[in-house]
Amino acid sequence: PFDRGRLIISTDSIRLALQNRGFPFPTVYRGFSVQYVDKTAQVEFFVDPGPAARIDTIEIIGPPDLDPTLVRETLRIRPGERFNQAALYQSQQDLYRMGVFDFVDVRLADSMPGGPGDSLVTVLVQVSRGRLNSVRVGGGYGTNDCFRTLASWTGRNFLGGGRSLALTAGFSKIGTGAPFNAGFEENICRALAPDAGTERLDLNYNLSASLRFPSVFSRRRSATVTVFAERFSEFQAYIREAIGFDVSVTQQTKWNIPVTLSYSLSYGSTKGADAVLCSLLSVCRLEDAASFRRDRVKATASVLLVRDRTNSPINATRGTVLSLEGRVAAEEIGSDPEIEFAKGLVEFASYHPVGGMVFAWRLRGGVIRSPDFRFGRQDVRFIPTEERFYGGGPTTVRGFRQNELGPVVYVDEVTFLADSSGQVVDSLPRNSSDILAAPIGGNAVFIANAELRFPLSRSGRLGGVLFVDIGRVVDRTGPEEDPGFRVTPGAGVRVFTPLGPVRLDVAYNPHGPERGPLFRQECTRTGQTLECLASELIQEDFARPQGSGIFGLRNLRLNFSIGQAF
Numbered sequence: 088p089f090d091r092g093r094l095i096i097s098t099d100s101i102r103l104a105l106q107n108r109g110f111p112f113p114t115v116y117r118g119f120s121v122q123y124v125d126k127t128a129q130v131e132f133f134v135d136p137g138p139a140a141r142i143d144t145i146e147i148i149g150p151p152d153l154d155p156t157l158v159r160e161t162l163r164i165r166p167g168e169r170f171n172q173a174a175l176y177q178s179q180q181d182l183y184r185m186g187v188f189d190f191v192d193v194r195l196a197d198s199m200p201g202g203p204g205d206s207l208v209t210v211l212v213q214v215s216r217g218r219l220n221s222v223r224v225g226g227g228y229g230t231n232d233c234f235r236t237l238a239s240w241t242g243r244n245f246l247g248g249g250r251s252l253a254l255t256a257g258f259s260k261i262g263t264g265a266p267f268n269a270g271f272e273e274n275i276c277r278a279l280a281p282d283a284g285t286e287r288l289d290l291n292y293n294l295s296a297s298l299r300f301p302s303v304f305s306r307r308r309s310a311t312v313t314v315f316a317e318r319f320s321e322f323q324a325y326i327r328e329a330i331g332f333d334v335s336v337t338q339q340t341k342w343n344i345p346v347t348l349s350y351s352l353s354y355g356s357t358k359g360a361d362a363v364l365c366s367l368l369s370v371c372r373l374e375d376a377a378s379f380r381r382d383r384v385k386a387t388a389s390v391l392l393v394r395d396r397t398n399s400p401i402n403a404t405r406g407t408v409l410s411l412e413g414r415v416a417a418e419e420i421g422s423d424p425e426i427e428f429a430k431g432l433v434e435f436a437s438y439h440p441v442g443g444m445v446f447a448w449r450l451r452g453g454v455i456r457s458p459d460f461r462f463g464r465q466d467v468r469f470i471p472t473e474e475r476f477y478g479g480g481p482t483t484v485r486g487f488r489q490n491e492l493g494p495v496v497y498v499d500e501v502t503f504l505a506d507s508s509g510q511v512v513d514s515l516p517r518n519s520s521d522i523l524a525a526p527i528g529g530n531a532v533f534i535a536n537a538e539l540r541f542p543l544s545r546s547g548r549l550g551g552v553l554f555v556d557i558g559r560v561v562d563r564t565g566p567e568e569d570p571g572f573r574v575t576p577g578a579g580v581r582v583f584t585p586l587g588p589v590r591l592d593v594a595y596n597p598h599g600p601e602r603g604p605l606f607r608q609e610c611t612r613t614g615q616t617l618e619c620l621a622s623e624l625i626q627e628d629f630a631r632p633q634g635s636g637i638f639g640l641r642n643l644r645l646n647f648s649i650g651q652a653f
């Protein structure tokens with residue numbers, strides 16, 4: 088069909104294509120004629136590319152104390168090179184990305200050629216310096232984090248050269264455990280009740296210092312060095328405490344696809360439920376389980392490739408995103424010989440406008456493998472708990488609770504109270520709801536999501552969605568049978584705000600909780616000290632009662648968050 092709007096766009100596309108091929112002053116005229124009798128149209132383009140040109144000089148205008156070398160090294164153009172308008176746009180983006188300037192303009196100094204034989208042009212770069220120091224402070228609330236806060240300071244052009252230094256401190260689970268125990272897990276943060284009485288309720292923190300280099304031997308290569316100390320607890324799964332450093336180098340390819348190579352070295356431990364090790368590795372004695380929780384050196388090398396062709400990072404309505412990630416931990420690069428694995432993850436999302444609506448879909452898959460090593464009298468394959476795949480929650484399969492899609496073990500924990508002499512004086516009351524689900528995670532994952540997003544108001548501030556989530560998390564080294572794919576459909580609403588879409592989703596889960604082995608564990612609490620005996624297998628195939636769910640319907644699950652699911 089003949090479309091005047093597309094005719095105008097085509098004219099601009101021709102002009103830009105010539106500018107990207109060395110012709111800075113193309114002239115493009117368009118015309119059309121319509122035959123109303125046979126309902127046809129004839130379109131004509133008249134194109135004069137003008138003279139081909141190379142860059143003669145680059146003029147830089149800025150504040151008196153500006154170091155022009157910093158700007159020149161960042162630009163993607165050089166004197167003598169053929170003119171390319173796309174390189175001017177990319178140079179402008181790179182200068183903005185440094186965070187040093189609050190205004191950047193990269194353009195031709197001339198608006199028309201100097202003469203028929205003139206094949207040289209001048210590029211004008213104008214910059215205005217922004218604030219070199221900034222402080223950000225924020226706070227919030229999350230279902231699995233309770234209250235949280237984040238503060239950061241960033242110093243730009245640190246010691247010159249466009250480098251930036253960022254100091255960041257983040258804290259979560261404020262008020263649920265030590266040292267700021269206010270008992271919030273019993274009221275405001277009731278979603279964390281399954282972790283009550285465990286170290287997973289204690290304060291999480293992340294302290295880091297990052298130094299970023301805008302160019303490393305090339306204007307298309309940047310690097311970041313980070314040192315960190317962290318304590319992170321995953322809901323019902325594990326606790327990770329470590330200190331370390333990370334070095335990453337990002338290369339901008341000629342296809343405008345950044346490739347990031349990273350090396351990370353950390354020293355710390357990961358603590359999971361005893362029943363997980365007993366079920367997964369047949370490591371059930373306390374002294375054996377303790378060896379898997381000791382501090383170890385973990386070294387990983389990774390590569391990440393991201394190809395983003397969407398029209399918005401917050402609420403995409405068209406385009407695609409492809410990401411590929413590979414991670415390796417090996418003794419040859421400094422890792423503990425018992426922490427070796429190879430991990431691969433691929434994700435692809437696509438967005439399609441359909442008559443005022445948007446159809447979006449995503450595929451995500453990954454595998455992880457580890458070699459055997461000798462532990463006692465058996466060969467085991469140990470994949471660090473924090474590296475395993477988990478599913479369930481508001482961004483994966485919404486019909487399942489966080490991390491509860493895939494292999495899981497159940498723990499019936501009986502806690503006795505003792506006095507200072509160690510004499511048992513009482514026991515905590517318990518019922519069937521006290522049986523805890525401890526996600527094992529898997530070494531293979533597949534997630535598929537499809538959404539149809541549509542407006543619910545003329546203003547566009549309110550929208551609706553119909554979705555289907557399909558997921559599967561398996562552990563091919565364990566004794567459990569493959570449960571197959573889990574399908575959970577649902578619907579939701581979106582309220583579009585400056586922070587992004589606020590979403591409320593209701594998912595239907597026809598499968599119920601995952602089945603797994605049931606372990607019994609007896610613990611003794613003396614003051615703030617909790618000591619537990621080895622886990623004992625009670626039942627090989629068990630499923631925890633599902634509960635009432637929302638609206639009294641046990642198969643429905645509610646998800647509330649900010650931002651689209653993908």
